[in-house]
Amino acid sequence: MEKNDVISTLNDLIQTCKDGVEGFRTCAEDIKNPELKAYFNDRAERCTRAAEELQDLVIAYGGDPATSSHLSGTLHRRWVDVRAAITGKSEQDVLDECERGEDVAKHYYEAALKKELPEDVRLIVEDQYSGVQLNHDQVKSMRNQARARP
Numbered sequence: 001m002e003k004n005d006v007i008s009t010l011n012d013l014i015q016t017c018k019d020g021v022e023g024f025r026t027c028a029e030d031i032k033n034p035e036l037k038a039y040f041n042d043r044a045e046r047c048t049r050a051a052e053e054l055q056d057l058v059i060a061y062g063g064d065p066a067t068s069s070h071l072s073g074t075l076h077r078r079w080v081d082v083r084a085a086i087t088g089k090s091e092q093d094v095l096d097e098c099e100r101g102e103d104v105a106k107h108y109y110e111a112a113l114k115k116e117l118p119e120d121v122r123l124i125v126e127d128q129y130s131g132v133q134l135n136h137d138q139v140k141s142m143r144n145q146a147r148a149r150p
Contacts, residue, residue, distance in 0.1 A: 001115060001116045001117060001118065003061055003062065003063075004063075005115070006061055006117065006118060006121060007058050007061050007062070007063030009112050009115060009117065009121075010054050010057055010058045010061070010063075010065075010121065011058060011063070011065065011066040012066075012108060012112070013054050013108060013109065013112055013125065013128070014051050014054045014055055014058070014065055014066040015066050015068065016104070016105050016108040016109070017047045017048075017050045017051035017054065017128075018047075018051055018066070018067075018068060019101065019104070019105070020043070020044070020047035020050075020101065020102075020105055020135075021044045021047040021048050021051065023097075023098065023101040024040045024041070024043040024044035024047060024098070025040070025041070025044045027040040027094050027095075027097070027098045028040035028041045028044065030089045030094050031089075031091060031094050032091070033091060036091065036094075036095075036142070039138075039142075040098070043135055046131065050128050050131070053124060053128075054124070054128075057120075057121060057124065090146075091146045092143060092146040092147055095139060095142055095143035095146055096143060098139045098143075099136065099139045099140050099143055102132065102135050102136035102139055102140075103136065105132045105135075105136075106129075106132055106133065106136055109125065109128065109129040109132050110129070112125050113125060113126065113129060
């Protein structure tokens with residue numbers, strides 16, 4: 001894989017992490033449950049650290065790291081805000097949207113892992129992908145619990 005392709009792939013993942021930061025922070029703002037609020041704030045911080053780790057890799061490969069989220073992530077959050085203004089934000093609604101965001105993150109990481117990444121990059125991307133999968137599974141479990149409540 002050429003250096004520019006590595007940098008492009010990493011920048012795509014940086015934007016994905018930035019989407020996660022913004023998405024988890026939005027969820028934390030919108031949720032009343034203090035345990036979920038703390039969970040979402042923690043996940044936002046983890047996404048921040050993941051983005052920083054990827055940015056360091058981009059610099060090591062001689063590139064300029066991305067500094068913003070994907071346009072699609074921004075658009076998704078705006079749609080969530082519009083929908084919430086109309087319907088209100090229940091715990092289940094927030095968790096549903098969070099799970100959708102984690103589905104998107106999984107997609108980006110899976111696409112990156114299908115590429116022939118250099119070993120040092122692959123190890124970091126695989127490690128971060130494990131975190132994305134864990135986030136997704138935890139959010140899905142919390143969402144299912146919220147759905148089961150009367």
